[in-house]
């Protein structure tokens with residue numbers, strides 16, 4: 001099929017082009033995930049719809065109740081906004097944990113929320129995957145990590161999603177037939193093969209975070225090197241002014257693991273819930289046992305840093 005590169009100037013045009021090319025396209029933002037996947041043979045879409053020419057996706061707007069961040073704001077740019085720095089420093093910590101400085105200058109916030117799940121047995125060259133018999137995520141009939149035939153446990157690796165979910169963030173989605181708002185945590189399925197719920201033709205317009213919640217947060221990320229490494233475990237713990245605690249984990253399940261509680265709850269019991277929910281398998285450079293232990297370590301450290309002990 002003929003390869004196509006399209007560059008709409010408006011949102012309306014973008015969703016129309018998506019509708020027309022539904023069977024064989026990808027939106028292109030920073031391209032740091034989608035293009036790598038294409039070169040690795042993990043994405044075969046022939047049509048790329050580059051949304052970077054749409055001006056309204058580049059804005060950051062503060063209204064009375066929310067901060068709305070345009071989907072195309074680059075991860076490196078977030079720290080330049082005083083409102084984000086003051087109200088949501090955890091989002092900057094998470095953004096700074098992604099990739100490398102060069103990647104963060106191109107990678108967008110919206111693209112990070114939709115970054116593809118990863119697995120040691122999937123993110124390999126085509127010939128490597130063929131040699132081991134292809135896994136469930138690339139048209140094989142068995143999960144190489146577990147030997148199972150039904151479930152793909154590829155890891156959810158977006159770092160900013162973990163911070164945003166802990167901050168009760170929502171996204172504004174635009175489709176040809178209209179738009180809607182949905183909580184970030186609700187767009188993920190928990191199925192490693194098809195990790196996201198919304199339509200392929202849906203476009204994220206902005207990410208909105210509630211203001212005046214008195215959020216205090218701690219972010220942590222486990223990885224082999226401080227740069228250029230995807231997550232082996234990401235955690236964000238946020239407490240709001242009413243004492244609501246939200247624990248969010250990444251890198252340990254096909255979707256973000258979320259546990260909610262209050263300041264009055266027994267912290268060890270919250271940690272136990274988080275460990276129990278994480279469907280860890282051996283698909284990472286660190287063993288599942290080590291990552292499980294590190295969940296306990298990170299959450300205890302986070303509670304301590306938030307003076308909750």
Ligand SMILES: Cc1cc2nc3c(=O)[nH]c(=O)nc-3n(C[C@H](O)[C@H](O)[C@H](O)COP(=O)(O)OP(=O)(O)OC[C@H]3O[C@@H](n4cnc5c(N)ncnc54)[C@H](O)[C@@H]3O)c2cc1C
Pocket residue numbers: 026027028029030031032033034035036051071075097098099100103106107108109110111112113114115116157158159160202203204205228229230231
């Ligand atoms: C070496 C390397 C290291 C990396 N390390 C990390 C890491 O540590 N943590 C991490 O989280 N990520 C990491 N990444 C992945 C990637 O860089 C980030 O996830 C990045 O934020 C993706 O944003 P992007 O704008 O480049 O997305 P793109 O690659 O342009 O798009 C990603 C996906 O989102 C879709 N998309 C993008 N924008 C929209 C939109 N507005 N509406 C609908 N669909 C959209 C695309 O179609 C595609 O499916 C790494 C990548 C590389 C190459």
